[in-house]
Amino acid sequence: MKRWAKDSKGKRYFYNVNGVKGYMATGWLTDRENNTRYFNPTSGYMTTRWATISNKKYYFYSGSGVAARSVFLTDKKNVTRYFTSKCFMAKGWATNKKQQKRYFDPNTGAMYKGFKKIGSDTYYFYSKSGVMATGWVTNSKKGYKYYFDPSTGVMATGTKTIDGKKYTFGSNGVLDTNPSTTTATSSRTIKNFLANALLPVGKTLYVWGGGHNWSDATRKGISPKWKQWYDSNSSSYNYRYYMDLSEATEQKGLDCSGFVGWSVYQIMQSRSGGPMYTDVSGNLGSLYSGKGMGTVVSQAQLASSNWKLYPGDIGYNSGHTWIVLGQCSDKSVVILHCTPNAGVQISGTPTPSGTYGSQAIKLAETYMSRYPGASKYDYHESSGNYIRNGAYFRWNRSTLSDPNGYLNKTANQILADLF
Template sequence: MKAKRILLAALCLMLVSAGGERTIQGAMKKPGKPSGVMATAVKRTVVLSWIKGKKASGTEIYLYDRQKKRYIKKADSKASRYVVKGLKPGVSYGFKVRSYRIYKKKKYYSGYSKVVRASMAAKGESTIKNFLKTAVAPVGSTLYIWGGGWNKADTGTGKDGKRIGLNGEWNRFFLSQNSRYNYKKHRYRHGKGLDCSGFVGWTVYNIRNTVPGKGGYVRKAKDQPKLFAEKGWGSYKSKKKVADYKAGDVMGSSSCGHVWIVIGACRDGSVVLVHSSPKGVQLSGSPTKKGRKKSQALALAKKYMKKYHRTWYRRYPDCSRGKSYLTQYGQMRWDVSGNHVMEDPEGYQHKYADAILKDIYRN
């Protein structure tokens, strides 16, 4: 009897081992899940972009069907972006994607990405919400690179400044560094990250274009807000005339050599902003107008960086910025009438930063 029990135990172990091996082999055949998935509304289209999963042969795109109340397959793509056309103005759409791999004539799938949503403008090209959602996409995964987003001649927009979606190399470079990262040792390492004007130029490019490689919007930091106003997209105020801050404002300074985007103002007068500044693309908080450093904006910036960008926050926990952010910057404010580029159907320009951040990160 004892010998039989030993034999049965050995057989069971062999079967379990074989099953486990098949499970491992099956998992090894599956492609990696797409990452960095973005959905950006541009006129009557939504541009979906993603970083391809490892070993992926292609990517399947799914659109939420309100009538069927489920996601239906929209398309296959061998690239890392797909343009969904013919969408209705003023409507919000949900998407998700997954990788597939063809291996020995069989198709293996990754899990689905998180759902991403895009709201269509009713008349204009895009919305303040789309602009800010695009701006926060590289937060916590893209380091500051002097010249990042510029061309190699350093005269205007380069490849990354005219890129649709995220560059997977930005995150790979971030993961290869540590808390002692010094941007001065990595100047002009194109394709590894973005500088302040490269970041703003990339953000604007993505809300205005469906294909990469067209003319871009990367200029000197001090010139970008004026350039956008001169194009008829909004109005410009010099630093002495800036009285308040609203979602989407583009702020530039000649004395500071920096440019950034307003997420929203807080009740105490402080401002939550998104920018690329050493160490890289992150949320930051200004002090109050009276100079109090422990502001509501700083608390919000730390809260969202810690919750949604943990690896970054553990390395670079400083989210504070000085009072110069409220005194030394000119301002471009978008015209949200829908007659030019931008609309604001969600009313972000009339909301405080806490409500805006909650909505951006929820959707």
């Protein structure tokens, strides 16, 4: 009698030959070559592909029925799993003979790759091997440095002493390479917010998506790449030629919401590498108010206040966002924003009734003329009537204080003080 048999449906059976009689194999069976198979205890069918046996998962090759053993298998979706020396699929933490650690999803068995949070801690697993990182790790493409505890693999955040030296890491684990650039909480004032927002004026062009990449959105200070891009272009610059949204392009400048998000970061965070304050323009009010930083003022509320705006207010609509530098006696406002024409600049709005030739526009023309780029690029010192367009985010006084009395100053007085 043959040891193997197949029925009309293609199901395979195995028979142990014992003298004259043959006994159908059931359950686990390991042959002389150490190949392990499993046969249904009732029907004797040889198991193929996936099977759960005694609460453990196994994989049996479809042709031979041999159980996967001591092997990594990667499926069509690029999910990698490991099958132990006892053939069952690995779950949770696993350590090999070299003391290298990996982690496999407790439900699916998928091997973790990249940054992963397990419990309250963050780890990094190398993308090819799945091995847990320890010690210093550098992202070669972006230049970011991370540190993972040599024993536990937990990613370092905050201030850590490593080999006797203190290092500071952001909440995302990136090493702060410029720890000397800080803003103390006591320096969170309206004046400092506006002074920081003025820094990119005349130095930074409009770049689609600029300021939305993590490195710039959480940067303290101006990126040297912004000024390099600004200086290397001519008056014919057109941002539409640079809309590929690659990180290399985004790092060359800022767009409107990237500028506002970067400006807010300067006053809210003491070091590079913290949480981002950048989003699309229409979401900024809810983003900042949701963090408890202030409140949103609607058009109806503005109208009821006779269009009263304050220095530091952040205006926004679905397509643009801007920072109020100050209001004039004719109710027009001087604003800071990043425009497609020439980048970060000072502009003036018309009056709420739409009258151009306003006091704010004249002030914007006066102060923008101080920048060398004013004769090179197409700065528009007169903006749209943003007073009557969009909502405004207004800072809580507990978030930004006003020891300099800016809330009671006109735009002219504020500009004179800042310049």
